[in-house]
Structures are given as structure tokens and as C-alpha cells.
Amino acid sequence: MKVGIFGGTFDPIHMGHLLLAQQALEEVPLDHVWFIPASEPPHKQDKQITPSDHRVRMVELAIENNPAFCLSRIELDRQGPSYTVDTVQELAETYPNHQFFLLVGADMVKDLPHWYKIKKILQFVQVIALGRPGVDLEPLAADIAASVTWISGGIETNLSSTLIRHRVAQGKTVRYLVPDSVCQYMKEHGLYGT
Numbered sequence: 001m002k003v004g005i006f007g008g009t010f011d012p013i014h015m016g017h018l019l020l021a022q023q024a025l026e027e028v029p030l031d032h033v034w035f036i037p038a039s040e041p042p043h044k045q046d047k048q049i050t051p052s053d054h055r056v057r058m059v060e061l062a063i064e065n066n067p068a069f070c071l072s073r074i075e076l077d078r079q080g081p082s083y084t085v086d087t088v089q090e091l092a093e094t095y096p097n098h099q100f101f102l103l104v105g106a107d108m109v110k111d112l113p114h115w116y117k118i119k120k121i122l123q124f125v126q127v128i129a130l131g132r133p134g135v136d137l138e139p140l141a142a143d144i145a146a147s148v149t150w151i152s153g154g155i156e157t158n159l160s161s162t163l164i165r166h167r168v169a170q171g172k173t174v175r176y177l178v179p180d181s182v183c184q185y186m187k188e189h190g191l192y193g194t
């Protein structure tokens with residue numbers, strides 16, 4: 001079985017995330033995509049993020065109609081920074097017959113050389129990447145570049161969770177930028193200044 005693992009802060013999940021996952025699903029092709037909300041994203045330690053209960057519930061709502069998408073809680077119970085190396089190692093041990101692909105946007109491709117134990121991560125996964133308007137790519141070291149496959153002719157968006165949070169805080173609509181169910185959840189729970 002070919003499984004895409006898609007880690008993120010998802011604060012909140014938006015259509016850019018869903019488009020990336022769907023395109024990876026079709027392009028590789030994958031059997032499933034597992035969305036993996038980070039408990040403590042390693043490079044956002046100094047930022048305030050929404051409690052994981054809310055972030056996880058919004059992911060569940062966003063993916064509920066897609067049978068190929070599911071949620072993994074693997075990082076939620078772990079203490080300390082949610083390092084991807086720990087996740088891919090645990091998944092490889094638990095599911096020895098699965099082939100794992102790590103889904104990332106272009107900003108994260110740029111960041112890969114700085115990830116904790118990146119060489120070890122790349123022993124377990126192939127990286128599937130989607131461009132992100134506004135992210136200028138720099139040449140990667142050859143060993144990392146060899147592990148990255150770009151989604152060709154992909155539909156790219158400059159949507160971000162930051163944009164969603166700012167729009168909600170300003171009282172602007174985020175309809176069609178996030179699934180309706182996520183919009184509703186944010187309102188009901190007064191997230192991001194609603």
C-alpha cells in the first residue's frame with residue numbers, strides 16, 4: 001500500500017492543504033493520505049498555536065467526505081517537538097509493508113536541509129512536493145534533491161493558514177478558502193477572533 005503522510009500545524013486546515021493532498025493522491029498515485037496534525041511543530045516553538053483539539057477536529061471535518069483521506073493521531077500524544085523523523089520511523093516499524101511518501105509544500109522543501117535528522121527521514125520516505133506561489137526555490141544538496149519529486153503541472157495556490165486567521169480576525173469571509181464545515185466550526189468556537 002502506498003501512503004502519503006501529510007504533517008502540518010493545520011491552524012486551520014484550508015483548501016491549499018486539501019489540493020496538495022488530492023493532487024499527490026492522483027499523481028503518485030497513492031492509496032491513502034494520512035493527515036498528521038503536529039502537537040508541537042518544531043519550527044513554530046516560539047509561536048502561539050491553537051490547542052490541538054480544535055486543529056484536529058477541523059481536519060476531521062475537512063476530510064470526512066473523502067474515503068482516501070484519514071487522520072493520524074501519531075504526533076498528538078508525543079511529548080516535546082513533533083519531529084518528523086520520530087513519526088516516519090514509528091510508521092515504518094508499525095507498517096513494514098507500506099511505502100510512505102512525505103507530502104510538503106515548497107516552503108518546507110526549502111526548509112528540509114534544516115530538519116532534524118533529515119538524512120534519516122529520507123531513508124524512510126520519498127518527498128512529494130507542490131509549488132507555492134511566492135516561494136523562491138534555492139538549489140538543494142544533491143542527496144536531498146534526489147529524494148524530492150515535484151507534482152508536475154500542479155494547481156498551486158497562495159492560500160495559507162496565516163491568511164485565513166487574518167481574514168477571520170478582520171471579519172472577512174473565508175468561504176471557499178476552507179470547507180464550509182470548517183467555517184462553521186470556527187464560528188461556533190469563536191476561533192481566530194470570530
Ligand SMILES: Nc1ncnc2c1ncn2[C@@H]1O[C@H](COP(=O)(O)OP(=O)(O)OP(=O)(O)O)[C@@H](O)[C@H]1O
Pocket residue numbers: 007008009010011016017020103104105106107108130131132156157158159160161162163
Ligand atoms: N497553499 C499551499 N500550497 C502548497 N503547500 C501548502 C500550502 N499551504 C500549506 N502547505 C503545506 O502544508 C504543510 C502544512 O502547512 P501548515 O499547516 O503550516 O500551513 P500554512 O498555511 O503554511 O500555515 P501558516 O500560514 O500558519 O504558516 C506544509 O508542508 C506546507 O508547505
Ligand SMILES: O=C(O)c1ccc[n+]([C@@H]2O[C@H](COP(=O)([O-])O)[C@@H](O)[C@H]2O)c1
Pocket residue numbers: 006007008009010036038040041042043044082083084085108111114115116
Ligand atoms: O522534523 C523536523 O525537524 C521538522 C521541521 C519543520 C517542520 N516539520 C514538519 O513539517 C510539517 C509542516 O510543518 P508546519 O509547521 O509548516 O505545519 C509538520 O508535520 C512539521 O512537524 C518537521
